[in-house]
Amino acid sequence: MNVIEACGLAKAYGGRRVVDDFAMTVAAGDIYGFVGKNGAGKSTVMKMICGEVAPTAGEVALFGVPTGIGSVQKTSGEGDQARRIGVLIEQPGLLPNLTAYQNLQAKALAWGIVDGPARCEEVLRLVGLAGAGKQKVRGFSLGMRQRLGLALALLGSPDVLLLDEPFNGLDPEATRAMRNLIVRLAQTFGITVVISSHVLDQLDRMATRYGVIANGRMVREMSAEEVAAECGGSLRVRTADSPRALAVLEEAYPAAAFRAEPGGTIVVSGDYNAEAVARTLSGAGQVVLEFSQDHRDIEDYFVELMEGGATHV
């Protein structure tokens, strides 16, 4: 089932369309990496999905139900539908003079969560802040604040989490902890997660699907497998007898593509397995002089896509 479907979505500020004709599909269980340059429109899209910002045009369907412009928006913060989406967008709006627990309790009360105290304890535990529940938030590190923000987003037991730059300002250790936590939430509780982030190497370790936005439009959506295949690159092989090696490989791997370079290097791409190629060559008595794998950097790949978006007038 698609949990989020956006179609023809647009948002104009002062007559300028910062999101335009935007489409997005997020399926249940996805960890969806939402990628785009600064100002591309990621936060605005997420705010429209969760109902914080009313679209100028277009439609969002949540859990297969069209929200209609403004309908979920009006229930934001109350009601079951709004609670099915947990949101961490920009600063989580924490009250610094209250403890972590009190911050959660205030929201639980506002939302009328029946088992409020137990749920507050539970989400604190989930985000690894069980020991810090009685501490005032003003003494919290950025990493702890982000975790508490995530706890607030989890309070209503959401089916979907929208996380805008959850790694912002976190050191490598806190970044890893946040990543592991998000993956655990997705895998253990089946929560669908949409994460906007510039930290591509973190997304690369967790995302199952990607969407790339440029100038307010979706440039491309693709699975992690598609990204891996496109970044997979090629194999460069040179042996003492390149024509013979080429003939051996072409016969052994009919589904792969081969290109012979003038210096005798054979470039293998498509459907091949590097280890098997090495074994085939050695089995054919070929003396291997060069054997290296070219991988396309995932960052280069996304930067190219992010820059390939249509520009607005």
Ligand SMILES: Nc1ncnc2c1ncn2[C@@H]1O[C@H](COP(=O)(O)OP(=O)(O)OP(=O)(O)O)[C@@H](O)[C@H]1O
């Ligand atoms: N409330 C607003 N009023 C006017 N312009 C806005 C408003 N919110 C966003 N914008 C503009 O819309 C564009 C998209 O902003 P948005 O925050 O959605 O981008 P983003 O992709 O999330 O960027 P970043 O990665 O920097 O957070 C920007 O040019 C921004 O200045």
